Amino acid sequence: MSLLEEIVAVVPGTSAFDPDVHYRYVVDRSTCGAEGGNPFAIARPASTPEVEALVRWARSRHVALVPRGAGSGVSGGANALAGCVIVSFELMAGILEVDAAAMLAVVQPGVINGHLKSAAREAGLWYPPDPASADFSTIGGNVATNAGGLCCVRYGVTGHYVLALEAVLGDGRVLRTGTRTRKDVAGYDLKKLLVGSEGTLGLITEITVSLRRPAPLTTTLVATFATVEAAGEATAVIMRIAEPAMLELMDRAAIRAVEKYRPQDLDTDAGAMLLVKVDAGAAADTARVQEACYRAKATLVVVSEDEAEAELLCTARRLAYPALEGRGHVLLDDVAVPLPMLPAMIRRVQEIGAAHAVEIATVAHAGDGNLHPMVLFKAGDTDAQRRAHGAFEAIMDAALALGGTITGEHGVGTLKRDRLADQLGPVAMDLHAGIKRVFDPDGILNPGKIF
Numbered sequence: 001m002s003l004l005e006e007i008v009a010v011v012p013g014t015s016a017f018d019p020d021v022h023y024r025y026v027v028d029r030s031t032c033g034a035e036g037g038n039p040f041a042i043a044r045p046a047s048t049p050e051v052e053a054l055v056r057w058a059r060s061r062h063v064a065l066v067p068r069g070a071g072s073g074v075s076g077g078a079n080a081l082a083g084c085v086i087v088s089f090e091l092m093a094g095i096l097e098v099d100a101a102a103m104l105a106v107v108q109p110g111v112i113n114g115h116l117k118s119a120a121r122e123a124g125l126w127y128p129p130d131p132a133s134a135d136f137s138t139i140g141g142n143v144a145t146n147a148g149g150l151c152c153v154r155y156g157v158t159g160h161y162v163l164a165l166e167a168v169l170g171d172g173r174v175l176r177t178g179t180r181t182r183k184d185v186a187g188y189d190l191k192k193l194l195v196g197s198e199g200t201l202g203l204i205t206e207i208t209v210s211l212r213r214p215a216p217l218t219t220t221l222v223a224t225f226a227t228v229e230a231a232g233e234a235t236a237v238i239m240r241i242a243e244p245a246m247l248e249l250m251d252r253a254a255i256r257a258v259e260k261y262r263p264q265d266l267d268t269d270a271g272a273m274l275l276v277k278v279d280a281g282a283a284a285d286t287a288r289v290q291e292a293c294y295r296a297k298a299t300l301v302v303v304s305e306d307e308a309e310a311e312l313l314c315t316a317r318r319l320a321y322p323a324l325e326g327r328g329h330v331l332l333d334d335v336a337v338p339l340p341m342l343p344a345m346i347r348r349v350q351e352i353g354a355a356h357a358v359e360i361a362t363v364a365h366a367g368d369g370n371l372h373p374m375v376l377f378k379a380g381d382t383d384a385q386r387r388a389h390g391a392f393e394a395i396m397d398a399a400l401a402l403g404g405t406i407t408g409e410h411g412v413g414t415l416k417r418d419r420l421a422d423q424l425g426p427v428a429m430d431l432h433a434g435i436k437r438v439f440d441p442d443g444i445l446n447p448g449k450i451f
Helices: 003-010 048-061 113-122 139-145 190-194 228-241 252-261 283-295 307-318 320-325 339-355 382-401 417-439
Strands: 014-016 041-043 065-068 085-088 095-099 104-107 162-169 174-178 202-210 218-225 246-251 272-279 298-304 329-332 359-365 370-377
Touching: 003 014, 003 041, 003 048, 048 065, 048 085, 048 162, 048 202, 065 202, 095 113, 104 113, 113 139, 139 202, 162 190, 174 190, 174 202, 218 228, 218 283, 218 307, 228 246, 228 272, 228 283, 228 339, 246 252, 246 307, 252 272, 252 320, 252 359, 272 283, 272 307, 283 298, 307 320, 320 329, 320 359, 320 370, 329 382, 339 359, 339 370, 339 382, 370 382, 382 417
Parallel strands: 041 085, 065 085
Antiparallel strands: 014 041, 095 104, 104 202, 162 174, 162 202, 218 272, 218 298, 246 272, 246 359, 329 370, 359 370
């Protein structure tokens, strides 16, 4: 029996890798610096027992398994390794339960974020985590990277909503951790260890998430500034005096890219734009946000309670990355700094762009101090690529120097693997290696990712 026949025997939905058919399984959305190799096969398990059997087979054959959701990540975490088996969860995409009374849902990892939101809405509830890729990213991938999003400034990131997980460990055992309760402090919190582990500790096969009451109606404020630093200063003040439901930033380069990609009558002369949402009826918060913007020398502040207009502006923010992708290669960075350091970090990004002679467009979950500088360079230009990578590294250096992190929500993957020790130090890195050995003794689960 061939190796492929052995895999098909345990996971019938398995195909030999064909580069002309399966090219989309090789890499995620990251570019240049997180390349993938050709896998041996694409396995599509349909159940937890099939995943369990696949892991036991892979361990016996010393074959690497690389889990994959929609491939929407941007750090290389889902990229294939030469000779590996890609474990695609596209067949495990069921919403198993929505319990309105308990305010929770149980889903398989291949469920699209937006589909869970719709199911929750039909039950009169809300699933808040809202990454920019919500329309196509999977809940399994969101959990694996502890994805954030536009509304996490108030409502938190994916991990805040994970109540329980089922996962197959690297030795083939099935771990069930967490409960359906709102509080649980029995033993070590293994589910939090799995959240954000990027498939290196276990293959997540079932997820129980908490739901909330529907979000309150909001008032939207759009403020433009002559400089991006001024927008950063306004952000730092707003977070001290109000509780926004959203606080997003786009700099001039991002605004212009989006307006060219999909015209929406944005102010392309502005140095930066802030998009702020506060609860409708919270007149005091609205007034405080307006005052903070004007004190930071906003050139214009517009207040609207039109939900359609607000959604259009949110769409503009989400389009920044695809707008730049159409112009060349993009190295999407993901750093976060303490809020008081946000203006300084914004200045450093601008200085880094000038020093390396590259174009950098920045969007940010500003209320979290989480910046996404997007370093643009021309495909096939090796010198431009070298300068872009230099800028990418310098941005991480600047974030660490300001007391921040090399990744706020996208994960480490392979793109930032060599920088993890700079942030964590030798003791934490040693503990990481030890935890990996406990969960995955033979190192077959997404090897080479994170560290």
